[in-house]
Amino acid sequence: MMRFLFLFFSLCVVSGNSxxxxxxxxxxxxxxxxxxxxxxxxxxxxxHEAFLGHDEAKTFDHLTLEESKRRLGIIVGKIxxxxxxxxxxxxxxxxxxxAQQKYIVDNVQxxxxxxxxxxxxxxxxxxxxxxxxxxxxxxxxxDTDFNYAQLMQRDxxxxxxxxxNGDMYVNKEEFTAFLHPEEFSHMKDIVVQETxxxxxxxxxGYIDLHEYIGDMYSPENGEExxxxxxxxxxQFAEFRDKNNDGKMDRQETLDWILPEDYDHAEAEAxxxxxxxxxxxxxxxxxxxxxxxxxxxxxxxxxxFGEALMRHDEF
Numbered sequence: 001m002m003r004f005l006f007l008f009f010s011l012c013v014v015s016g017n018s019x020x021x022x023x024x025x026x027x028x029x030x031x032x033x034x035x036x037x038x039x040x041x042x043x044x045x046x047x048h049e050a051f052l053g054h055d056e057a058k059t060f061d062h063l064t065l066e067e068s069k070r071r072l073g074i075i076v077g078k079i080x081x082x083x084x085x086x087x088x089x090x091x092x093x094x095x096x097x098x099a100q101q102k103y104i105v106d107n108v109q110x111x112x113x114x115x116x117x118x119x120x121x122x123x124x125x126x127x128x129x130x131x132x133x134x135x136x137x138x139x140x141x142x143d144t145d146f147n148y149a150q151l152m153q154r155d156x157x158x159x160x161x162x163x164x165n166g167d168m169y170v171n172k173e174e175f176t177a178f179l180h181p182e183e184f185s186h187m188k189d190i191v192v193q194e195t196x197x198x199x200x201x202x203x204x205g206y207i208d209l210h211e212y213i214g215d216m217y218s219p220e221n222g223e224e225x226x227x228x229x230x231x232x233x234x235q236f237a238e239f240r241d242k243n244n245d246g247k248m249d250r251q252e253t254l255d256w257i258l259p260e261d262y263d264h265a266e267a268e269a270x271x272x273x274x275x276x277x278x279x280x281x282x283x284x285x286x287x288x289x290x291x292x293x294x295x296x297x298x299x300x301x302x303x304f305g306e307a308l309m310r311h312d313e314f
């Protein structure tokens with residue numbers, strides 16, 4: 001039962017733990033690359049955290065300059081995905097995004113062994129279903145707050161969407177898409193569908209203003225409506241309901257919960273490329289990156305991660 005409850009809440013794109021007078025936000029935004037101010041005239045601390053992640057950036061600050069540069073050289077080899085000897089802007093962007101999504105990797109790893117019960121490197125739907133819903137399947141319950149059968153169907157639908165080859169087994173990449181669908185473009189439809197199902201109380205397949213506000217705000221007796229609720233009513237009319245038909249369809253819901261935010265990783269990749277591209281050929285060599293090491297990593301004068309701390313990798 002506890003396993004089911006944990007997964008039920010972890011699979012929700014947004015939790016409903018907010019207080020009645022607090023706004024519940026279903027909108028997914030990318031995590032910031034760093035909470036530091038980006039001011040290269042003072043230091044490159046922002047770039048270090050963007051390149052390595054906050055926790056990982058700290059270790060390099062305690063390394064000697066020689067060791068810091070040596071480890072940076074190893075990192076370059078990991079960024080160069082196609083092994084052509086150069087780091088492109090796209091490869092740099094992918095690396096930065098991965099560094100910032102370490103929490104997702106950790107979450108998937110923490111759950112992987114629970115579901116890969118036969119240790120074959122894949123998680124089958126039957127494995128997932130038995131671990132998550134085993135108690136219910138053994139003794140179906142109807143007098144609970146959860147409709148287990150409906151939730152199981154919803155999980156299976158998401159599992160099938162994440163399972164790109166349709167064999168009902170997922171690898172780690174596919175399992176990541178299952179647990180964090182908002183991070184994958186091919187999973188956007190399922191995120192929208194689940195959101196509409198959660199909010200659409202009259203079952204017409206749309207989200208009207210009453211449902212939109214009702215999902216965010218539950219008024220208490222005699223309570224005056226907070227200003228943010230009034231603001232959300234205006235937001236719905238002016239920006240959410242783009243065709244002014246009084247409700248949000250699937251595209252409008254997608255635009256709401258998964259907005260096309262400014263791509264901070266792309267901007268940082270362009271910035272780092274500009275700083276280190278000495279010959280201005282639009283790509284970086286290992287030598288160019290190490291030569292401008294102070295832009296990418298710190299030293300005693302960043303924690304690249306537990307993997308790089310292993311002696312066999314160094």
